[in-house]
Amino acid sequence: MPRLISSLFVAQFFLISLLTESYRMSRQLAAITGVHGYLPDYVLTNQELEQMVDTNDEWIVTRTGIKERRILKGEGLATSDMGFEAVKGLLEKKNLQPSDIDLLICATVTPDMVFPSTANLICHKLGAAPTGSFDISAACSGFLYALTTGAKFIESGVYRRVVVVGADKMSSIIDYQDRATCIIFGDGAAAVLLEPTENGTGIKDEILRSDGSGAPYLHMKAGGSLRPASIETVTNREHYAFQDGRTVFKFAVKKMADVSAEIMERNNLTGEDVAWLVPHQANKRIIDATARRMGLTEDKVMLNIERYGNTTAATIPLCLWDWEKQLKKGDNIVLAAFGGGFTWGAVYLQWQYDSQ
């Protein structure tokens, strides 16, 4: 009798493994099938920042890798305007109408207003109502969270076309008297289209992590339900991003490298197998450490921090946009990010198309 039970147990185990593997092989994958970005015209250089705060080009370049960033200037312009431009360009490129979108997700920490969501406003500007839309707030990891969420709607068969936008007007929450933060951030937006794929390419795996004990080191003190806006919060300059850079740096270096190595390991990838690392652009030193841990040479790392600085949720899709023409169908790509919260994560995907 005990032998029969143990044989049944073993058979059951094999059956489950077989079913899991066949599900994994046959599962509907979501792939990025297009990407487009938008950057405001105004270029804020290190030299201009030298006139505003006690800093210098040499310090900024050696500590961060940043030379310039873009700033959205103009009355009445907000995150949704940049998101709108990115999605409009994406739809034109893909020859699609706004009504072809089933769902639009926007990752941002600088929404136009607390509500309605920026995704909702982008849809309105596109003329895409009544498309479903919502925002995701996960700071610099926001795009990875939004991409993963969008992919699940495709994988489950609920939707066929999901647009994921990463957009931030960081200049709206930056104190240009604080040299610790104003040299880092910039404005920008980029959007990707997710569609079902039958050819085995697409988003294969993701790891999303968070730890709220990191909140004191990177946050905006006022403007939420904890400390609503008041004369005091404005006088104390509490409506700006605060960062304890040194502490965030220590966590970022470790967590972004760890999570990138973890996603490679569990997908049996070596440095040779990975065609590109698409890292969140917070600091060149953090990116270099992650690439080293993954066993990647510099030429496999997308880096545009020099020109755009840290655009928070937009950094990763902006890299994909900048590098789109070099990407080939089947390329193994790892996206990785670390940001406020703390939040961090990695996504492993196989690129779906060759760009013309």
Ligand code: UT7
């Ligand atoms: O994207 C979201 C996640 N964010 C990140 O991943 C950012 C992580 N942190 C960083 O990238 C870096 O910590 C910073 C770039 C923010 C700062 O670089 P650091 O090498 O960590 O500098 P530090 O904060 O340790 O400051 C070193 C020195 C200090 O002077 P003392 O105390 O040594 O005399 C600062 O006061 O540099 C001074 N400093 C500056 N000097 C010139 C700080 N900011 C500046 C500045 N220009 N802008």
